[in-house]
Each structure stands twice: as C-alpha cells, then as structure tokens.
Amino acid sequence: xHRPVMLEEVLRALDPQPGERMADGTxxxxxxxxxxxxxxxxxxxxxxxxxxxxxxxxxxxxxxxxGFPEDTLIVRRSNFAGLPRILAELGWTxxxxxxxxxxxxxxxxxxxxxxxxxxxxxxxxxxxxxxxGETAAAWLTKSTPEKLEAVLFRNADEPHAERLAxxxxxxxxxxxxxxxxxxxxxxxxxxxxxSIPRVFQALRIQINDEFGALESILRDLPICLxxxxxxxxLTFHSGEDRRAKHTFxxxxxxxxxxxxxxxxxxxxxxxxxxxxxASCAKLRWARKS
Ligand SMILES: C[S@@+](CC[C@H](N)C(=O)[O-])C[C@H]1O[C@@H](n2cnc3c(N)ncnc32)[C@H](O)[C@@H]1O
Numbered sequence: 001x002h003r004p005v006m007l008e009e010v011l012r013a014l015d016p017q018p019g020e021r022m023a024d025g026t027x028x029x030x031x032x033x034x035x036x037x038x039x040x041x042x043x044x045x046x047x048x049x050x051x052x053x054x055x056x057x058x059x060x061x062x063x064x065x066x067g068f069p070e071d072t073l074i075v076r077r078s079n080f081a082g083l084p085r086i087l088a089e090l091g092w093t094x095x096x097x098x099x100x101x102x103x104x105x106x107x108x109x110x111x112x113x114x115x116x117x118x119x120x121x122x123x124x125x126x127x128x129x130x131x132x133g134e135t136a137a138a139w140l141t142k143s144t145p146e147k148l149e150a151v152l153f154r155n156a157d158e159p160h161a162e163r164l165a166x167x168x169x170x171x172x173x174x175x176x177x178x179x180x181x182x183x184x185x186x187x188x189x190x191x192x193x194x195s196i197p198r199v200f201q202a203l204r205i206q207i208n209d210e211f212g213a214l215e216s217i218l219r220d221l222p223i224c225l226x227x228x229x230x231x232x233x234l235t236f237h238s239g240e241d242r243r244a245k246h247t248f249x250x251x252x253x254x255x256x257x258x259x260x261x262x263x264x265x266x267x268x269x270x271x272x273x274x275x276x277x278a279s280c281a282k283l284r285w286a287r288k289s
Pocket of ligand 1: 004005025026027028029030031032033049050051052055078079080081101102103104105106128213214
C-alpha cells in the first residue's frame, strides 16, 4: 500500500493538536487518519467517513488494530456531503480540521469487480456505493449523445467529446474492456490511449455525482468548522481544484476565511516517483476566521 498522498503537507495544513476534533471525509484505507489520530491525543477525536460500504470495515479494522478505540475514532459510512447531519447526530458543535482526499482509492481501482479501471476486465460499474444508484453501463445505455458529450467535456475536458459521444451514447457496453474497445474503434491508437482514462474519469464523476458532493461540502464548511478551523482538500483534476479555489477565494473576500492557499501545493518529485497516483495531486487549504 502507498503512503498517503502529500502526508507532510496535509499535516502541516491541518496542524492537528491534542484535544482537537477533526474529520476525515474520505477515510479510504485510513492512511491519513492513522497519522492524524495520534496528534489529536490525548483528549481529541477523529470522525472518519467514507461512502463505500466495502472500504469502511477494512479501514476501521485496520485503525482499531492500531489501538484507536470508539471514543477516539468514530467511523460512519456516509457521503461527506452528510457531514453537517452527522455532526448534529453526534452533538458535535464544530471541528478544528477537515480533510478531503478526493476520488477513488487504490483498493477500489485495483478491484476488477468495482469497474473503475480500464486496466482490468470487469463489469462497468463505477459506483463508490454499490448499494445506490445506477451503474456506468446502465447510465451509458440510457444516455443521449448531447448528454454524454456534456459529461465528457465538463468532467474531463475531453477533446474528442463530440465524436466519442456520438459513438458511445445509447450503447450496451457491459464491461470496462468493452468500453475501452469501443473508444479504440473510434479514435487513432494514440488518441485512444489518452482518451480512455479521461472517459473513465468523466463517467466515474457522473455516476458518483462527485462535483455535487464537493460543492455541497464546500458550501457547508463554514458551519462545520470552529473559528480558526482548518480544511485541506486534495484534488486530482482541474474541475475539483477550481471549485475549492473559488470557494476559498470568495470566503476570504467575505471574511469567512482568514487565509487560504492561493497557489496549490504540489507533491515532491520524490513522492511522484514513489507513487504515480500523486502526480496530479494539488493541495488547497484554508483557515476559518
Ligand atoms: C483517495 S481515497 C482516500 C485515501 C485516504 N486518504 C487514505 O489515506 O487512505 C478516497 C476515498 O474517499 C471515498 N469518497 C470519495 N468521495 C466521497 C464522498 N463524496 N463521500 C464519502 N467518501 C467519498 C472513496 O470511497 C475512497 O475510499
């Protein structure tokens, strides 16, 4: 398993202190959480959320085995858009830090049954919560060229969006391999090699309403954070980074935030060498007034 993305930078941005309460909205494997938790002790606690019902028990077991009991680590299966409701349920009035490490985990990508990766044979599913919503295959079958073109363009800046949408919309493509082959049948080999990951990214964002969830939590951050509370958002493509940047810039202007990272932090060359997934990571952080 890889080291959590930009761990030192995330710790510096969140600056966890003993006795503080923080939330990790994207628990994943619990990598960032296991570095945050000891720094919140004694007296502090971490709320860990993930919307994936398969990921949550694995992360929780791993963190419990490291010695973090229920009063220190609270785990809930939830979309992070539900954070305000969960805080109310717990009776927590505010958080000193919130981490969002967006996108999918390697455990999700590497499992062919989840259908996230063009590198595996598996059903074209892509749901982070397989108990909810429709699969990417079902969505694609129902989609129109206009709708698919907009999704490819908006979610992945796909330059061949129009041509691909005409060819793929309404098709019954049940597997990841079938989708990759369908893309190869429309584009040159070189163009297809670049477009396949973008098409998979665009569909994943659509199927999981990733921008909707991000916009919702960005809007709700001020009510979830204590004064002087910190937020760190790890983004992996321009659509995510733009949303975080605009929210924090507007919040600085209206006095919600005292400061934010105008220039995103990037992983070191060494980290990119060790973990290629980190290569497009950007860290935006902000501190509430
Ligand atoms: C990149 S991984 C996080 C890795 C984690 N930081 C670690 O160190 O192990 C992203 C995780 O966030 C979850 N996730 C993505 N979007 C989510 C959302 N809107 N609400 C809750 N969980 C989400 C995914 O299911 C995945 O497990």
